[in-house]
Every structure is written in C-alpha cells, then in structure tokens.
Amino acid sequence: GSAPTQYGRVMLKISGEALMGDQGYGLHPPTVARIANEVESVAQMGVEVCMVIGGGNIFRGLQGSAQGMERTTADYMGMLATVMNALAMQSALEDKGLHCRVISAIRMDEVCEPYIRRRAIRHLEKKRIVIFAAGTGNPYFTTDTAATLRANEMNCEAIFKGTKVDGVYDKDPVKHKDATRYQDVSYDEVLQKHLGVMDASAIALARDNRLPIIVFSLDEPGGFRTILEGDGTYTRVHN
Numbered sequence: 001g002s003a004p005t006q007y008g009r010v011m012l013k014i015s016g017e018a019l020m021g022d023q024g025y026g027l028h029p030p031t032v033a034r035i036a037n038e039v040e041s042v043a044q045m046g047v048e049v050c051m052v053i054g055g056g057n058i059f060r061g062l063q064g065s066a067q068g069m070e071r072t073t074a075d076y077m078g079m080l081a082t083v084m085n086a087l088a089m090q091s092a093l094e095d096k097g098l099h100c101r102v103i104s105a106i107r108m109d110e111v112c113e114p115y116i117r118r119r120a121i122r123h124l125e126k127k128r129i130v131i132f133a134a135g136t137g138n139p140y141f142t143t144d145t146a147a148t149l150r151a152n153e154m155n156c157e158a159i160f161k162g163t164k165v166d167g168v169y170d171k172d173p174v175k176h177k178d179a180t181r182y183q184d185v186s187y188d189e190v191l192q193k194h195l196g197v198m199d200a201s202a203i204a205l206a207r208d209n210r211l212p213i214i215v216f217s218l219d220e221p222g223g224f225r226t227i228l229e230g231d232g233t234y235t236r237v238h239n
C-alpha cells in the first residue's frame with residue numbers, strides 16, 4: 001500500500017545531546033528508546049529512514065582543542081563518540097524488532113559496516129534503517145555536514161533536523177517571549193542572519209543541492225510522523 005506521505009526517503013539528524021535526557025552527559029537509555037519510537041512510527045509508514053547522530057553528549061572536538069589537545073585528534077575523538085551513539089540507537093531500534101545498520105565513515109569492521117554508497121542504498125531499499133556514524137570521516141567538519149552529505153548521496157528528499165524547539169525563530173524563543181517562528185525561510189537568510197539551523201557549510205551544501213531542511217521538535221511525541229504526514233509545526237528551509 002502507499003504511505004500517506006509525500007516522502008519516500010528522508011534523513012533524520014539529531015544532536016548527541018538529544019540522547020542524554022536530563023543528564024549533563026552521555027546516554028540516557030529511556031531517551032534513546034523514546035527517539036527510537038519516533039523513528040519506528042515513521043518506518044512503519046514505509047518511509048526509508050537514514051539517520052545521523054552527533055557526538056556532543058560525549059565529546060566535541062572544539063572543546064578538546066580548547067583544552068590543549070591537537071584539533072584533529074580531538075575531532076577524531078568526536079567522530080568516535082558518534083559511533084557509540086549510533087550503536088546505542090541501533091540497539092534501541094533492534095529492541096523494537098526493526099532492522100538497522102550502522103555504517104561508519106571510518107573503517108572499524110568488527111563494530112559496524114564501512115561506508116559503501118551502493119550498499120547503503122541497498123539497505124534502504126530493503127527498508128533497513130541506516131545510521132551513518134563517524135561524521136564525514138574528516139576533522140574540521142560536523143555531523144550537520146555529514147547529514148547533508150549523506151542525504152545528498154542517498155537521494156533523500158529532505159533533512160529533518162530534530163531539535164528542542166519546533167522550528168527556526170527570528171531570535172531565541174527561550175529568552176524572548178516575542179520571538180516569531182519562520183514557516184519558510186531561505187538558505188541565504190539563514191546564513192545572513194546566523195539563524196543557527198545548522199553550521200554554515202551544511203547550509204551551503206544543502207542550498208547548492210536544493211535539499212530542504214525541516215526543523216522540528218523532537219520533544220513532541222509522534223511529532224516526526226505528524227510532519228511527514230503534512231501536519232504539525234516546523235520551519236522549512238529551502239530556496
């Protein structure tokens with residue numbers, strides 16, 4: 001049967017911090033399980049789901065280098081952190097009986113699969129959830145850039161950026177009561193006004209490939225599915 005959605009294949013990008021719950025650090029299994037529920041309800045629609053998970057709940061390269069560590073070494077530690085998060089999410093998805101593969105940009109064959117584009121596409125065609133780990137495999141990049149890169153490579157129709165707020169605002173909605181949410185905003189406006197959707201290289205990469213970015217709240221139960229069905233609150237970044 002046909003899914004009640006215009007989307008066939010999507011990328012879900014979440015930060016590492018989305019997995020730590022109310023703790024200040026690391027992984028909070030009930031929170032990981034809750035996000036797995038959100039992914040499950042979308043996978044059940046027949047939508048092919050790619051995921052990129054950050055590593056900031058465990059390690060950030062910039063923080064490491066601020067403490068005197070060599071930047072590239074610190075960035076590799078950050079990339080390794082994303083692999084741990086990916087494995088935690090895979091485990092939570094498999095607990096629900098979903099099929100999932102973790103694919104790493106840095107080879108670690110005993111732990112997960114290496115990135116081979118055609119193989120990743122094949123997993124998606126077989127309705128396996130694919131989690132892309134270790135970012136782009138390169139220092140000086142972020143997992144936002146990795147999500148945009150893989151979304152382009154996998155021919156995703158959009159990137160869904162799950163955050164704590166239900167879209168992009170003209171100012172911080174936590175600090176300012178009169179902040180207003182954009183329904184639609186262009187890539188260039190996001191860049192010019194530093195709207196903090198994703199880092200600038202990720203925005204530029206999405207713009208150059210006309211890949212829409214949909215910013216939505218992950219805290220809303222069922223929110224991811226609702227947006228794929230065409231409802232809910234979100235901001236759409238496009239041309």
Ligand code: UDP
Binds near residue numbers: 139
């Ligand atoms: N990282 C990197 N190259 C990449 C992706 C990530 O070097 O392609 C490193 C970088 O040090 C970053 C860390 O991994 O700080 C964690 O990723 P990110 O900060 O994007 O995680 P998030 O903020 O989304 O949790």
